[in-house]
Amino acid sequence: MVKNDTPRTSPSDDTIRLTLNGVWRGGRDMFAVALFSIPFGIAFGTAATEAGVPPLEAILMSVFTFSGVAQFAALEFWETPVAWGMLAFVVLAASARMVVMGAVLAPWMNALPAGRRFLTLAWMSDPNFAKSQPDWRAGERDAGTLLGAGLALWSLWVVGTVIGVLGGNVIGDVSAYGFDVVMVCFFTALVVGEAGRLAKTTGYKAFVPIAVAALVAVVTLPLLPSGWNIIAAALAGGVATVMRRDA
Template identity: 30%
Template sequence: MDRHEQLTNGLKKGAVVALSSAPFGVLFGAIAVDNGFSITEAALMSGLVYGGASQLVGIELFGHHVAAWIIVLSILAVNFRHILYSAALSTVIGRYPHAERWLAFFLLVDPQFAETVKREESGRAATFRWYFAMGAVVWVSWVMTTVIGAYFGRMIGDPKAYGIDVLMPVYFLGLTMGFRSRHNFFPVMLAGAVGSVVAFHFIGSPWHISVGAVLGILVAVILPPPKAHEEPDVSDMEKEAM
């Protein structure tokens, strides 16, 4: 693809993610205001922290006046998966110039990781132009929807009363199922799900996320690798790219 096509494709991918993640941005803005944040403070947190699930965890703990170090550790536990994301994309982001790598890591959220992996496995290079175009659209949308949610938050009242809080788990499930054709997907996913549920009951939130991730990794390591003659099924990815 030439540069224009890379830019256009990246913007399209970012627009799709922006539309699907808009309810989460609105949800965070509403919850932030409900926990004492101003509209400006909510927007700054979305722009600088830029991590949907970890922002929701942090804002809830802030509202309960928890010690700052506990909030930081809790956000770290939620964002542990980003360490795995960066490791998995090391060969991709490693192709970028040094300064652009830092920006790429900042934009490395869940949908950015998923779309980058799909693009690479479909035989097309995830160039920085494509990567940044997608990431910039998602970032701008996230900040804007946060402002909208914060502004109208008092009108919404308790977002949980409307069931808005279930949108994020559904969204993450959709991202996860996008990799269902990969080798050993179901046993790894099941191990992570069971591990996180058990940890939630015995350890509590948000540490159950990291426990589930570690257990999924262990199962992936134990299970036999794909045979040499097996080719990854990228038919679904190719359909998405069309």
């Protein structure tokens, strides 16, 4: 009997579900990484206070927005009166990568009822999106893992914001502690692990889209507004993947 090791990339043969057990597993698996959302939350809470955002509004921004990049970008436009149009455009640009992420998630998320789908996607962020990809290709069909991981990240981001708003000046500059390297290591480990798995079945050409995306991200970083280099990298990596498959 020959075992089929081809990874599943479509949920058509399984039932997509959202369960409390999945939410628990997702939150548990993401908790260690989510702890490092606290320093970023502290940094935002401190920066928001220094920018003149009232404490309660700064906390509510983290509760309802949950987008670190967009929130930091919004502070640059926090004036009196607030330039709402420009503020909305900056937040949209900073979060544009979600369009690409949503397209990747579509085969799984569209199988859920609309209410559960929107509930899950409301807590989507970069770490839980990245974690979901190898899990779902390995056969995970409980969208609760994506939601649970997002809730873990969100709750500790809010905790960090509260700490930053109330005592950020006492703590000082959290970037001096080097917490940001944890997220870099997390994403690097996921990308290398997934590329290694693909290389076993498709050869080392699997690394080509990753190399192309990384190159585009670095080259366009000083050329494009903040966040747009990630969009350019994602599109370039996607084109490289299609070209590799057609070659």
